[in-house]
Amino acid sequence: MIHVRDLHLSIGDRPLLKGIDLQVERGSVWGIIGPPGGGKSLLVKTLCGLFTPDRGSIRIDGVEVCGLDEPALVPIRRKIGMLFQNNALFDFMKVWENVAFPLARLKPDLDEAALRERALMRLREVGLAGSEDKWPSELSGGMKKRVGIARATMTESPLVIYDEPTAGLDPVTTSKIYDLLEKIRQSTGATVLAISSDIQGLSTFVKNMMLVHDGQILFKGPLPALQECEDPLVHQFIRGLSEGPL
Numbered sequence: 001m002i003h004v005r006d007l008h009l010s011i012g013d014r015p016l017l018k019g020i021d022l023q024v025e026r027g028s029v030w031g032i033i034g035p036p037g038g039g040k041s042l043l044v045k046t047l048c049g050l051f052t053p054d055r056g057s058i059r060i061d062g063v064e065v066c067g068l069d070e071p072a073l074v075p076i077r078r079k080i081g082m083l084f085q086n087n088a089l090f091d092f093m094k095v096w097e098n099v100a101f102p103l104a105r106l107k108p109d110l111d112e113a114a115l116r117e118r119a120l121m122r123l124r125e126v127g128l129a130g131s132e133d134k135w136p137s138e139l140s141g142g143m144k145k146r147v148g149i150a151r152a153t154m155t156e157s158p159l160v161i162y163d164e165p166t167a168g169l170d171p172v173t174t175s176k177i178y179d180l181l182e183k184i185r186q187s188t189g190a191t192v193l194a195i196s197s198d199i200q201g202l203s204t205f206v207k208n209m210m211l212v213h214d215g216q217i218l219f220k221g222p223l224p225a226l227q228e229c230e231d232p233l234v235h236q237f238i239r240g241l242s243e244g245p246l
């Protein structure tokens, strides 16, 4: 589903992604962890074509993304559902309109009643029945995340990326969100990337993990192998130790 080779990205004169190589099989579920500022969000945004890399190759579902102009990126972005780190809900749209937005773009023939009905179905699935006519500003943090998840999965895209789906949420809401992500994953069979700083919670959901630090991937592989990784930074990070290179 994703094939990245020697990906480099600078913004201004700061190198931020420094040689990323990555292969994500169709249907696999990956967690992305690492210290803040390491490049996790930048990496997934670059996969969607939101940043233009200096060099390297990104193939999504067999199609090269690097070098495409905006119109050519549209069909690629349609394959990707994304929950942004700050949710990025449209504050001028009601909850149901936010959720229906990607579907309206994908299927311009659907009328408002049909869009609303589909959005209400999704909202029920994420436990937000009755919130459809609220504004995003009226929602709690956990509810906003659910709306973002509903929107990211509305078109059942083959690739779904969640950037910090549980950040700032209490432990119970966090578990419920991971249950929800797993339920959606099972029903859609999508390939999933999920960024989180909550390694324990994330480990209940993903089968593979990568650790991104300073624009590089220090570890990638099956979850159990992460514990065995001997890189001193990885060792420190996953155990939350105060002593070490970080």
Ligand SMILES: Nc1ncnc2c1ncn2[C@@H]1O[C@H](COP(=O)(O)OP(=O)(O)O)[C@@H](O)[C@H]1O
Pocket (backbone or CB within 6 Å): 011, 016, 034, 035, 036, 037, 038, 039, 040, 041, 042, 043
């Ligand atoms: N749009 C941007 N313009 C300039 N620098 C950015 C931008 N987005 C992120 N950065 C920088 O890139 C680095 C990685 O950021 P980010 O990918 O957001 O980290 P995280 O791993 O916490 O998600 C940080 O140093 C951040 O300041």
Ligand SMILES: [Mg+2]
Pocket (backbone or CB within 6 Å): 040, 041, 042, 085, 163
């Ligand atoms: Mg981030």
